[in-house]
Amino acid sequence: xxxxxxxxxxxxxxxxxxxxxxxxxxxxxxxxxxxxxxxxxxxxxxxxxxxxxxxxxxxxxxxxxxxxxxxxxxxxxxxxxxxxxxxxxxxxxxxxxxxxxxxxxxxxxxxxxxx
Amino acid sequence: xxxxxxxxxxxxxxxxxxxxxxxxxxxxxxxxxxxxxxxxxxxxxxxxxxxxxxxxxxxxxxxxxxxxxxxxxxxxxxxxxxxxxxxxxxxxxxxxxxxxxxxxxxxxxxxxx
Numbered sequence: 733x734x735x736x737x738x739x740x741x742x743x744x745x746x747x748x749x750x751x752x753x754x755x756x757x758x759x760x761x762x763x764x765x766x767x768x769x770x771x772x773x774x775x776x777x778x779x780x781x782x783x784x785x786x787x788x789x790x791x792x793x794x795x796x797x798x799x800x801x802x803x804x805x806x807x808x809x810x811x812x813x814x815x816x817x818x819x820x821x822x823x824x825x826x827x828x829x830x831x832x833x834x835x836x837x838x839x840x841x842x843x844x845x846x847x
Numbered sequence: 848x849x850x851x852x853x854x855x856x857x858x859x860x861x862x863x864x865x866x867x868x869x870x871x872x873x874x875x876x877x878x879x880x881x882x883x884x885x886x887x888x889x890x891x892x893x894x895x896x897x898x899x900x901x902x903x904x905x906x907x908x909x910x911x912x913x914x915x916x917x918x919x920x921x922x923x924x925x926x927x928x929x930x931x932x933x934x935x936x937x938x939x940x941x942x943x944x945x946x947x948x949x950x951x952x953x954x955x956x957x958x959x960x
Binding site for chain 1: 853879881883889890891892893896937939941946947948949950951952953
């Protein structure tokens with residue numbers, strides 16, 4: 733089954749404790765992206781990756797890191813989480829079809845609480 | 848700045864009536880436009896997209912959207928609403944020659960039985 737998986741689905745942590753949220757897709761997609769969803773703000777793009785070893789900042793990259801060492805994986809790293817990073821996080825992937833349509837497939841989400 | 852606007856936080860429609868969820872955008876060039884739906888406690892699901900060609904595009908679950916270049920709009924429509932259409936709907940745009948994706952804030956659609 734074609735899917736995007738994220739782990740963990742729920743995470744409660746404390747300020748400053750480094751954490752990683754994993755994302756994996758089995759569709760051989762080139763494009764992967766991380767978003768955060770906050771009430772009243774919709775989805776905001778954190779980072780995206782066009783392919784292995786190619787990453788770029790989205791609209792809200794501060795406080796986050798990513799890496800793309802393999803095509804299927806795109807982990808999101810919070811080196812020193814803060815309470816304002818409490819949010820619902822989504823990973824997504826898409827194929828770079830002719831014309832670059834970027835129709836995205838989303839993971840189930842990770843709800844992060846930083847206390 | 849490039850942006851996507853969904854002017855209504857919530858839309859209420861009686862079952863069986865037509866529905867419209869509005870989206871306008873402000874980006875340079877010819878954008879790629881998308882609609883996604885989010886059901887409670889789920890990730891987003893792709894509904895439809897406009898890339899080029901016919902301004903009226905059809906998507907999943909009987910939804911369609913009309914691209915209007917002069918009004919920079921991409922409103923989502925359905926001729927006859929179902930209670931099961933109740934969800935959160937997001938408009939998104941990929942600006943021309945850009946790899947970023949910009950989402951609107953979302954519109955919650957309530958279909959009343």
